[in-house]
């Protein structure tokens with residue numbers, strides 16, 4: 001297992017937005033550059049108590065969260081016999097089934113083994129699990145001849161890391177956007193001043209219109225955040241979408257606003273009050289800015 005951060009609040013937002021996209025615009029081809037393991041045994045620590053466990057507890061009271069497929073799928077795996085948190089690949093495989101083909105990339109052998117087990121478990125006919133650099137493998141996959149609508153989920157630890165001569169995750173994301181394929185790009189940060197940074201950087205690499213939904217952890221302390229501790233104020237994370245319908249972005253915005261509402265009375269692990277501030281950002285033809293109506 002190469003992803004120690006499963007089920008934290010950053011995963012909740014990433015996976016809730018991804019599920020919303022998959023439900024509204026299901027692709028015929030789905031690829032992940034950084035797939036991680038299929039699923040992770042759930043743990044009841046403070047990070048998950050603020051993340052997936054609190055989400056499942058409060059979601060029924062907020063319409064956009066209550067009806068999300070993410071809630072349904074995550075709850076079924078966590079409360080099921082196995083007691084596991086589904087990673088992005090299992091979330092996608094569960095939602096899309098054999099209506100889609102898959103390319104799932106990772107460099108970690110344990111993650112690859114787990115993804116293959118889940119592909120068999122879910123009886124998928126066309127699921128390629130590749131122990132390979134995700135940027136190189138997905139770039140080749142994208143240039144293939146299939147006419148099925150494609151969606152690429154790019155979820156890197158390091159947005160600028162690259163194999164010699166290859167794309168970085170940010171460059172690959174811009175290439176995906178330019179190709180016309182649907183893009184879901186995840187990013188994180190540990191300084192409140194970096195809100196929506198990936199949107200700004202991607203907008204310099206592509207003229208394709210982008211939408212960004214950003215959540216910042218808030219609290220009494222104003223110190224720098226820590227992406228490894230997703231409950232620290234000043235930590236933030238978001239998703240950047242491309243080539244998706246305006247209604248899909250609006251539904252993701254509704255989810256982000258509902259999450260901010262649902263965490264309005266949250267308590268951080270140190271006992272102090274905490275919350276989530278949601279902002280959305282949209283760009284047209286390389287121009288990017290913030291729609292004040294979307295600050296929440």
Ligand SMILES: C[S@@+](CC[C@H](N)C(=O)[O-])C[C@H]1O[C@@H](n2cnc3c(N)ncnc32)[C@H](O)[C@@H]1O
Nearest residue numbers: 002003034035036087088106107108133134155
């Ligand atoms: C944050 S985890 C992925 C989580 C997963 N996408 C989810 O949302 O459940 C990042 C993964 O990227 C993998 N990784 C790191 N560099 C990679 C690369 N160049 N190509 C493919 N996978 C990579 C790591 O092994 C790790 O499993």
